[in-house]
Amino acid sequence: MSSPEPAAPGVVIVGAGLAGGRTCAELRAHGYEGRVTLLGAEAVPPYDRPPLSKGAAAPTTGDLGFDFDQLQVDFRPEVTVTGLVGASRAADAALRVRIAGAGDVAAEAVVVATGATPIVPAGWSTGPTVRVLRTRTDALALGELIDVLGPRARFAVLGGSWIGLEFVSRLSAAGQAAVVIEKAAWLLPALPPEVGRQVRHWCAEGGIEVRLGLPVDTVTSAPTGVTVDTAGEQPLHVDAALVALGAAPAAGWLAETGLGMSPRSGALRVDQHLRASDPRVIGVGDAVERWSPRYRAWLPGGHWQDAMDAPAVAAQSVIAAVADAGPPTVGYDAVPYFWSEMFGHTLQWTGFLTDYHSARLVVRGDMAGGAWSVCWLDENARLHALLACDRPRDAVAARKAQAADLSGSPEVDVDALADPDRPLRTCLVASRGG
Ligand SMILES: Cc1cc2nc3c(=O)[nH]c(=O)nc-3n(C[C@H](O)[C@H](O)[C@H](O)COP(=O)(O)OP(=O)(O)OC[C@H]3O[C@@H](n4cnc5c(N)ncnc54)[C@H](O)[C@@H]3O)c2cc1C
Numbered sequence: 001m002s003s004p005e006p007a008a009p010g011v012v013i014v015g016a017g018l019a020g021g022r023t024c025a026e027l028r029a030h031g032y033e034g035r036v037t038l039l040g041a042e043a044v045p046p047y048d049r050p051p052l053s054k055g056a057a058a059p060t061t062g063d064l065g066f067d068f069d070q071l072q073v074d075f076r077p078e079v080t081v082t083g084l085v086g087a088s089r090a091a092d093a094a095l096r097v098r099i100a101g102a103g104d105v106a107a108e109a110v111v112v113a114t115g116a117t118p119i120v121p122a123g124w125s126t127g128p129t130v131r132v133l134r135t136r137t138d139a140l141a142l143g144e145l146i147d148v149l150g151p152r153a154r155f156a157v158l159g160g161s162w163i164g165l166e167f168v169s170r171l172s173a174a175g176q177a178a179v180v181i182e183k184a185a186w187l188l189p190a191l192p193p194e195v196g197r198q199v200r201h202w203c204a205e206g207g208i209e210v211r212l213g214l215p216v217d218t219v220t221s222a223p224t225g226v227t228v229d230t231a232g233e234q235p236l237h238v239d240a241a242l243v244a245l246g247a248a249p250a251a252g253w254l255a256e257t258g259l260g261m262s263p264r265s266g267a268l269r270v271d272q273h274l275r276a277s278d279p280r281v282i283g284v285g286d287a288v289e290r291w292s293p294r295y296r297a298w299l300p301g302g303h304w305q306d307a308m309d310a311p312a313v314a315a316q317s318v319i320a321a322v323a324d325a326g327p328p329t330v331g332y333d334a335v336p337y338f339w340s341e342m343f344g345h346t347l348q349w350t351g352f353l354t355d356y357h358s359a360r361l362v363v364r365g366d367m368a369g370g371a372w373s374v375c376w377l378d379e380n381a382r383l384h385a386l387l388a389c390d391r392p393r394d395a396v397a398a399r400k401a402q403a404a405d406l407s408g409s410p411e412v413d414v415d416a417l418a419d420p421d422r423p424l425r426t427c428l429v430a431s432r433g434g
Helices: 018-029 136-149 162-173 193-205 304-309 311-322 392-404
Strands: 011-014 036-039 073-076 081-085 095-099 103-107 109-112 116-118 154-158 177-181 209-211 216-222 225-230 236-238 240-243 247-249 268-270 281-283 288-292 297-300 337-342 345-351 360-365 372-377 383-389 428-430
Touching (some): 018 304, 154 162, 162 177, 162 337, 225 240, 304 337
Parallel strands (some): 036 073
16 A cells, blocks of 8 residues: 655545544545544534434434544644635646635645535524524534423424424424424425325324425514514414524535536535546535436435445545546445434435336335335336335345345336335345346
C-alpha cells in the first residue's frame, strides 16, 4: 500500500456524521496511513440520528463510538466549511477546503459527507415553539418543549412524512394531542397511497388528527402559541409546531466549484465509485445523489444504511485518488433500504420504484390487522419494491434477492407470493444473479 509523505495534506472529510465517521474508519481499515482531518459543524462527535425521532424521551445517548485518537484522525468539531477551491480545474490544481474566518485547509482528496438540513420554506421562522428535528440539539429542545408545555399542550406537525409521523407517534404514546397537516392527498406521499391510508388509520387509533390536502402558507410563533395559516381554512392555533417537510442535501457550499450537482435536489452527483466529476472529490451519505448502474438512475441519499455501507467503497476511491492510481475496482450499487418505527410497528422498505401507478400490487397478510407486506411488481412479475410491516423476514428475503439480481427486480411466483404463509424466499422463480 503506497502512502503519502507524512507532511502531505492527506484527506479532508467534511461533515462529522455517520458517513464522515465511517469513512475515517474505512480509510484506516483499508490501510491508508496518511493524514486524515475530519471537520464537523456540530460540537459533538458523530452520533446516530434515527433514535432522535423514535425515543420515548429526549435521547441523550447514541454516540457512534468512533475512537478518533486510535484512528489517528484530527477531528475538529464546530468547524463550518463554506467552500472548496481547486476542484474541477486541472488535476494538478491543489484542493483547498475553505473554513469561515479561519483560512483554508489543503487536501489531496476531499470527502463530502455533510448530510442534509431540514427544509423550512422562506418566510417561516423557527423559534422556541416552532421546531425542526435533525440534530441532537433539536431533539433535546423538543423534549424540553414537551416537558415545559405539559400534557395538555397541542402540537401541529407540518408534513406527514417519516420524521413527522414518528414524532407524532411518540406524542400519541404520551397521550399528547396533535394534528398532522399534509398538503398531499395521503400520508407518506413519497409512497403509494395504500401505505398512507394504513398509517392514517394508526393515527386515528392513536387519537391523532390528520388533515390532508391542506398546504400550509405560513407559521407564526407568538408568546401565546403558534398560528398555522393554511390555504382556504381558518387559522389553526396550537401550542407548538414541528416543521417536518423533509431534508435537502447540505451541499450548497459546493455551489461555486463547477462539480456536477443534481438539478432536482442540489445534491453532489457521484458515480458508482462515489467520485464526483473531479475524482479527487468523493461523496457519501445524504449529501449526494449516486449513479446506479443497476437501475440506470440517480438515487438520492437520505437513508442510514447508505451512510453506513457506502464509506467502505468511498475509502477505496479516496485511496485510489491520492495514489493517482486510476479508477478503483469496487463500486457501490446497493438496493435502497430504510426502516421506520411508528405506532408500535416496524416498517422496512427495500427496492426502487419509479412508477407505482402502473405497478401490480400484491399484499401479503391483512393490512387491516396484524403484520403485512406490500409488494410492487411489474407486468413480468418482477419484484421492484416491498414494504414490510412487522414482517422482517419478508424484508430480509426481498432485499437479498433484489441485491442478487442484476436489475434489482427478481422474478416471483405471484400466486405463491400472495400467500402470506409461504416464506418469501420460496416465491422466487430464478435469480439473474451477477
Ligand atoms: C430524526 C431522524 C430520524 C431518522 N430515522 C431514520 C430511520 O429510521 N431509518 C433510516 O434509514 N434513516 C433515518 N434517518 C436518516 C439517517 O439518519 C441519515 O440518512 C444519516 O444520518 C445520514 O448520515 P450523513 O453522515 O450522510 O449525514 P448527517 O448525519 O446529517 O451528518 C452530516 C454532518 O455534517 C455536518 N455539516 C453539514 N454541513 C457542514 C459544513 N458546511 N461544514 C461542516 N460540517 C457540516 C452536519 O452538522 C452533520 O453533523 C433519520 C434522520 C433523522 C434526522
